Amino acid sequence: xxxxxLQIAIGMVSIAMxxxxxxxxxxxxxxxxxxxxxxxxxxxxxLIILFGLWQGAALFFEAALLVAMLGFxxxxxxxxxxxxxxxxx
Amino acid sequence: MSFTVELIICALVLLGGLFALLxxxxxxxxxxxxxxxxxxxxxxxxxxxSLLIASIIAFTVREQRLSAHELLITLFVMITAPVxxxxxxxxxLHQRQQSVANTRNKALTEKIRKRLPPE
Amino acid sequence: xxxxxxxxxxxxxxxxLLLFVAWLMLNNSxxxxxxxxxALLAIAIPRLTARLGDPQPTMKRPVLAIRYVLRVLxxxxxxxxxxxxxxxxxxxxxxxxxxxxPLELHEPLPLTILAGTISxxxxxxxxxxxxxxxxxxxxxxxxxxxxxxxxxxxxxxEAALKEIxxx
Numbered sequence: 001x002x003x004x005x006l007q008i009a010i011g012m013v014s015i016a017m018x019x020x021x022x023x024x025x026x027x028x029x030x031x032x033x034x035x036x037x038x039x040x041x042x043x044x045x046x047l048i049i050l051f052g053l054w055q056g057a058a059l060f061f062e063a064a065l066l067v068a069m070l071g072f073x074x075x076x077x078x079x080x081x082x083x084x085x086x087x088x089x
Numbered sequence: 090m091s092f093t094v095e096l097i098i099c100a101l102v103l104l105g106g107l108f109a110l111l112x113x114x115x116x117x118x119x120x121x122x123x124x125x126x127x128x129x130x131x132x133x134x135x136x137x138x139s140l141l142i143a144s145i146i147a148f149t150v151r152e153q154r155l156s157a158h159e160l161l162i163t164l165f166v167m168i169t170a171p172v173x174x175x176x177x178x179x180x181x182l183h184q185r186q187q188s189v190a191n192t193r194n195k196a197l198t199e200k201i202r203k204r205l206p207p208e
Numbered sequence: 209x210x211x212x213x214x215x216x217x218x219x220x221x222x223x224x225l226l227l228f229v230a231w232l233m234l235n236n237s238x239x240x241x242x243x244x245x246x247a248l249l250a251i252a253i254p255r256l257t258a259r260l261g262d263p264q265p266t267m268k269r270p271v272l273a274i275r276y277v278l279r280v281l282x283x284x285x286x287x288x289x290x291x292x293x294x295x296x297x298x299x300x301x302x303x304x305x306x307x308x309x310p311l312e313l314h315e316p317l318p319l320t321i322l323a324g325t326i327s328x329x330x331x332x333x334x335x336x337x338x339x340x341x342x343x344x345x346x347x348x349x350x351x352x353x354x355x356x357x358x359x360x361x362x363x364x365x366e367a368a369l370k371e372i373x374x375x
Binding site for chain 3: 114115118128130134174191198204
């Protein structure tokens with residue numbers, strides 16, 4: 001039963017990532033693309049955690065934590081670049 | 090793993106997947122940037138939260154000891170989500186993105202961009 | 209004397225506690241070695257970074273803070289289902305709005321917590337704060353009644369934060 005639920009959830013998150021990709025290509029403004037990218041980071045974290053549950057390996061937790069940190073740093077850097085035209089002033 | 094525990098984990102996993110999907114649907118279908126900004130909050134709070142609680146229960150039961158390190162991800166996401174939302178809103182205001190036509194108090198936009206009081 | 213010792217070793221006790229718990233969670237164990245190393249880090253890091261930050265108001269009523277966290281978590285779950293329905297409905301039925309929220313809190317830390325709370329509850333995002341720190345601008349996905357929303361945020365979150373920080 002758990003395997004079936006995990007497969008359904010992985011399917012849902014994958015569809016969610018496809019929607020994000022669509023918004024990423026659609027734009028229309030840079031801010032929309034960053035938002036799509038940030039949601040994609042969230043969904044990829046969800047996917048990694050689901051995969052860890054499926055495999056029964058606690059090791060995937062570290063990967064999810066790293067993705068969370070990279071996601072925040074990259075979103076912040078992109079926003080800063082659009083606001084100031086420069087990342088490190 | 091007993092049946093009730095498995096049932097709880099299944100429900101939490103499905104809820105998390107559903108909210109991740111809902112957040113992404115919101116990002117895709119909303120009509121302007123400012124309303125799109127609300128959608129990922131669903132995925133960041135209940136979506137991630139229920140998946141991580143499911144993970145905590147599953148590993149705690151499987152390994153017969155408390156495994157709470159997933160809470161760290163929840164904490165991190167909960168702290169960073171408002172910061173990124175605020176920065177994205179600043180970017181949209183800076184680039185003078187138009188809000189959808191029926192937005193109320195649309196006249197405030199220019200004041201917000203310049204960080205002036207509303208009067 | 210006791211107070212000076214505390215200020216020297218624990219300039220910000222809540223940060224120390226957070227670091228200690230985070231270290232144990234990161235290693236996912238409470239083995240004696242990790243307890244000692246975590247305690248060392250929890251003392252050393254706030255001590256080394258104490259001069260970097262501005263002085264902030266400290267939390268005066270921790271019990272109320274726990275109640276505040278639980279209340280916010282409850283609101284987040286309730287609003288999630290409300291916003292999920294709004295998102296699935298047609299776009300034309302939404303009434304998005306910018307709202308100017310008059311502020312009574314003026315210290316940076318409580319203000320940050322207030323803005324974060326508003327952003328974390330689905331349906332409202334704090335967009336910007338005015339330069340004079342008297343107005344917080346928020347964007348809502350669906351606005352029924354402006355005065356009601358302002359009263360809700362002020363009564364439920366801002367008043368509680370004022371009590372916690374006693375400012």
